[in-house]
Each structure stands twice: as structure tokens, then as C-alpha cells.
Amino acid sequence: MSIKKSILIRVRLVFLFVCLFACAIVYKIVHIQFLDGDKWKSISKERRIFYKPVHATRGNILSDNESILATSLPFYRVAFDPTVTKAEVFNSGIDSLAMLLSKFYGDKSEDYYRRKIKNARHSGRRYIRLNSRQINYQDKKLMSRWPIFREGKNRGGVIFEKVEKRFKPFGILAERTIGFINEDKNGAGLEYSYNGHLSGTDGEALFERIAGGSKPIYDGTEVNPQHGYDIKTTLDINLQDVAENALYKALEKTDAEYGTVILMEVKTGEIKAMANLGKTKGGYIEDYNYAVGNQGRTEPGSTFKLASMMALFEHAPEVKLTDTIDTGDGRYRIKNTIMTDAKINGYGKLTVQQVFEKSSNIGVAKLMEQYFGNEQQAYVDYLNKFGLNSTLGFQMDGEARPYMKDPQDKNWYGTTLTSMSIGYEMKLSPLQTLAFYNAVANNGVKIQPIIVKEIRKVDEVVQSFQTRVLVEKICSDETLKKLKTMLEGVVEHGTAKNILSADYKIAGKTGTARKVKNGRYVREYSTSFAGYFPADNPKYSCIVIIDSPRGVNVYGGDVAAPVFKELADKAYARDLAMHKPMHARVVPDKESLPVVQAGSFDDLKMIYNSIGISTHTGNVEEDWVKVEPKRRSLEFKSNPVLQNKVPDVIGMTLRDALYILGNQHLNVKVEGAGKHVKSQSLEPGTDINEDKTITIILS
Structure with a gap:
């Protein structure tokens, strides 16, 4: 066979193979298009149609008098399906619509919007977002009357996509306590802690995937969302405002790092104000909840001396306030360390009450050595009995866990007993310290602080919260009597006499604790004042912490106590229940109607x-x-x-x-x-x- 003939045969075979392959392709196309057409159209539709969640409206957060602290307001994004509009409606209205869009948004020309819509219609795009800017409900009503849009979503193609924004009517007031939650479901404060109640239950609706996005299909199968519950808190807006302003002024004056204030009702445990301000380049903002969280958990310093004195009186009830102890020249060696008092050359001989009033470290340490030196476990057992080693079970996430040493620990040293007695080598959050002071004011009943009072669905109470008793009786009545006398003495004669009031009695204790940096105590302080008022019939308990103040006077009585006094003055002035009652005859108006204006x-x-x-x-x-x-x-x-x-x-x-x-x-x-x-x-x-x-x- 010649070479020419061989090549020709091969070419013909290749040509035949190509023809057969082409016929197979044509056959497959015809088979898919006509014989299996319905099947593939069904599969395509199933993949194009999908269910998408419809987010529920988030519930409100309310104050104690039901003022709104946080709410959700509706806004909308405007999208458009230009393919559903009839030709005569589209052609007659597109110029006017483009002009109105350009004038309303003010960012693009009339010609830009006309070209954008026409190009989408020509290419068969069933979804375009006209502008990323969100509009409000009044704008939505206005746009609904525009050419083409007035035909509605089915014939006019306009799509108003609802978007809700969280709004706080009182601005930054109690911002960290109210808190936040982001798209990843991370957050802080009440928004985060009660997200399950506030967020409600999302619904779902049928959507169709189209070029550029998706559009809803209203076919009657949509499930309506169940809107979130409202949270009623115990916060008092006016007292919160006073607390934040007083704290802010003190922080600015002393150039401190951060501060926190908590005001609580003695009998109910309801928190009426919780302010947290931290230092930033632009001033002070609510950047962290120091009142509750780990960053606010510190060595309490001298405010803890109340717990030490309570343990002393419980362990040795024979100790009287008039008993004396020699504090010497202000320097006292304990093992290999030197303990000092604030007064140069010391206080000399003091009564037990004066030891507390003047906050003598040496006086407290000597009392602890005398009565607990050989029974150090007993001292810690008393602290545990008072509930100081346990969390409060607070209603907000992130409560710090107290740190309290035990004689069995490896880091219990020969100086630990005396250090703990004056508020070192342990850590408490401000709220945990306040709960202890509140127990003294509450005649020995230690209760759980609360900040959420009710969960509501509109006006129906779904769940209500009452404070629970943590310790039925924290100490004996005899001990309470001694402690109250000492706390009042601090304000009348001691380290907080600068806040003595002529109108009502204050009971409390100052605190000034040195801070630890790089494992060593430095000349920086955490200052505090904790107490209650009126002392003879306590209505409120309060704690103020100001961390790392700068200046000449950096003690708790100079820095934190005045903030307590300012808040106490305002609370006393506006709470008539703490004043002598005024009797007046009120004649009810029987003809009045319940009118909302x-x-x-x-x-x-x-x-x-x-x-x-x-x-x-x-x-x-x-x-x-x-x-x-x-x-x-x-x-x-x-x-x-x-x-x-x-x-x-x-x-x-x-x-x-x-x-x-x-x-x-x-x-x-x-x-x-x-x-x-x-x-x-x-x-x-x-x-x-x-x-x-x-x-x-x-x-």
C-alpha cells in the first residue's frame, strides 16, 4: 500500500470519528433539552429557590421606671427588580424615577441611575441595589409613591429590605452595663447576657437566587419571626447620671486610670447605678465593667478590715470597742517584713474602735496575731462563712471569681495572716465587697445583688426576679452592733470625716491599697470607700473605686469618699422615704380618664x-x-x-x-x-x- 493511500485512509477515519462525536453531542443536547428538560428545570429551580431567615425585632432594655435604655429602630435598603415591570410602565416612568433617585440620594447623576436600571433590565438582572445608604420609614413611604415603585413589589419591582439599628436614647449613660452584641454573637453587658431573650426567634421566607443577590418570594409559606422580649432593669436613670458625673469629675481631677461606682438598695439588692469609666486618649469612657469583671478584681486594702473585725468579734466576743492596743511608733516587724501606718511616728495606744476609725494596719495586725496567731485556719473559715470565697451568681456574664488563700496552700507564708487581715494577698471584685457591706447594713442578711427585675412580652411579665439570700445570718447581733458603731465612727472621727453630713448619717470605711507591678508593690494605689446610708435606717449601700490616682492626696478618704458623698446627697435629696413624712390630704379625681395624649x-x-x-x-x-x-x-x-x-x-x-x-x-x-x-x-x-x-x- 502506497504512503499516499495510507494517509488518506487515516484522514477519513479521523473525519468519521469527529462526525460520530459531533452527532453524539447533538443527540445529548436534544435529549437533555427535550426528553429530560422538565427534570433539569425542576433541579435548577430547587437550587435557585431557598429559605432565608427573617430576623426578629430585638427587645427593649428598660430602666426601673420603664424609660428605654436601648431599643431597635427600623431602617431600609432599597433594591429593585427591573424585569417585572411592563414595558409601557417602565418606559413612561424611568426618567422621572432616575431624577427622583438622583435628587434623593444626591450622590450620582440622573443619567447614572437611568443607565444602571436600563442595563440591568436589558441583561435580565432581577436584583440590583440602587444605593447602599439606609432610609427610614418616612422615606420608604415617600418612595412607595414614586413612578414604577408605586406599582408595588410584584408589578413595580421595588424591594425594601428591612434593617434594624440599635439605639440608646440616653447616649453613653450606663453604656457598658447595657452592653453590646456583634454579628459573631460576642459582646458584653445585658445585651450579651440576655441575648437569648432579647433576640427573639427568627422567622423564614422563600428567596430566589438571582444575578446580583436574592429577592424574596411571598407565596404564603413564610414563617413570621417572634419578636424579642423586653428586659426591665433595676437601674435608676437619674442616679446613674449622678454616679457617672461624680465619678468622671474625680477621675479627671486625679488623672486616675479607671473608676467604678455601684449603688444598691439594702433590702432588695437592686442595683440603682453602676458606672465604669476607663482612661483613653480622648478622656474617660465605659470601656470595661470593672465593677464585676476580672480587670476590676483587686486587693481591696483597708475596706477588707471590716471582714477581719467581724471574724475577730465572732471568734472572741469578749473583745470590746474600748479595749486598747499599742500600735507603737508606726513601724512593726512581722517575720522579715516591716508593716507601717499612714501617720509618721505612729498612733501610739489606740482603742479597738480607734484602730478601725484611723485604719491602723499595725493595730489590726496585732489583734489578728493575738487571737488567730495559733488558729489561722479559723480566720479563713470565718471568711468562708461570710461567703467571701464564693461568687455571687450575678445576673450578668463575666463575674470574677474571688481569690482567697488557705493555710494549706503552698503560698501561705508566715506574714499571710496579717497581710490578709488588712486586705492584701487576696482579690475581690467591687460588687463582691459591696455585697458584704450591704449584709452589715441589712442586719446580717447577705443577699444576691440583682440588676434585672423582669422579662416581658409587651406588657405581660414572662419572668420576674427576686433577690435570694446567700447567707441567712452573717454574724451575731452583738457583732453587728460593734461593726455599725465602728463604721459610723470612721465618718464621724476617722479617715472619712471630710464627708460627715449634717442631714443624715453615713457609715463606711476607706481603703488605700498599694498596687503590684512586675511582682513588687509600687507607690501606686487603688483607693476606695464602701458604706451605706442613712446609717440609722439604711436605704442604700455604695462602693466607689478609683484606681491609680495621681497627686498629693491619693488616699481613699480624699479621692473615693467625696464621690460617695455626692451620690449619697443626691439620692437622699430625691428619696422622700428617707425624710420625715409630710401628711397631706389628696382628693382623688373620680372623673379622670386614662388618657395617652x-x-x-x-x-x-x-x-x-x-x-x-x-x-x-x-x-x-x-x-x-x-x-x-x-x-x-x-x-x-x-x-x-x-x-x-x-x-x-x-x-x-x-x-x-x-x-x-x-x-x-x-x-x-x-x-x-x-x-x-x-x-x-x-x-x-x-x-x-x-x-x-x-x-x-x-x-
């Missing part, structure tokens, strides 16, 4: 009808109304919310007011406390300028 028309009408109060709606067509009494009924008057005009929110609840004012792009400042708006700083109906601030007063 303003709010949502639908909500108010439903409420009044459900409780049987007659209402007159007239020709009300607005979403928001005013309510006026009319004989034995109520009359609704329109209260329109106009674009770029200051709305009238007087008489509304705080949440309604925040919702409306936020939608009008106003910066809102809230003052006072209460459920309703008493007055507003901007006149209703006036024009809204850029970055305008409105102040609303609550009653």
Missing part, C-alpha cells in the same frame, strides 16, 4: 376600645394622632408628620417619639425620666435643617 391612631383606638372607653375618630386619616378628652369620651385629632418639618411629639411615649424624630433625620437628646414626652425644644412645624438637634423632656 398622643401616639399611633391604630394602637390607641385598639387600646381604648378594648377597655371600653368611648372614642370619636372623626375624619382622621393620618397615622399619628392627638387625644383630647370630650365629656366622658375621647376624641382623636390628626397629628400629621410632614417631610422636612419638625413633628409634634408632646404626649407620646419615648419610643414613638424616637421613632418619628429619627425618621426625620433629627439628632435626639433625651432629658428627665418617665414614660411620656412633656416638652420639646424645637417648635412643631418648623423647617428641619441639616444636623439639627432636638431635646425632648420626659415626665
